Amino acid sequence: MSETPYSIGEGPATRVSLSLPEGTAEAIRQRVGKREFSAFIAAAVERELRGQILDEYLADYERRQGPISEREQVRARQIFDEVFTEEGEWPAAS
Numbered sequence: 001m002s003e004t005p006y007s008i009g010e011g012p013a014t015r016v017s018l019s020l021p022e023g024t025a026e027a028i029r030q031r032v033g034k035r036e037f038s039a040f041i042a043a044a045v046e047r048e049l050r051g052q053i054l055d056e057y058l059a060d061y062e063r064r065q066g067p068i069s070e071r072e073q074v075r076a077r078q079i080f081d082e083v084f085t086e087e088g089e090w091p092a093a094s
Helices: 022-032 037-065 070-087
Strands: none
Touching: 022 037, 037 070
């Protein structure tokens, strides 16, 4: 692991090994081309991580404050997106 704490989507590129079903890999290649394959995967992983961070926050909030409605959850997601778009980054993955 790196000593520098990078936020999601930041830092130098690093090589990782990734296994995907061939059909999934081919669908990505057809959609974005071979040259953009890694960028597509990186963006998808970043979206997933951000979603998990928000889900964890909402679950923690509900444990502390009680249930929140679906409407409130949607609004929370909008607020998170707005705040982190303005800030230019999401928090570092824990």
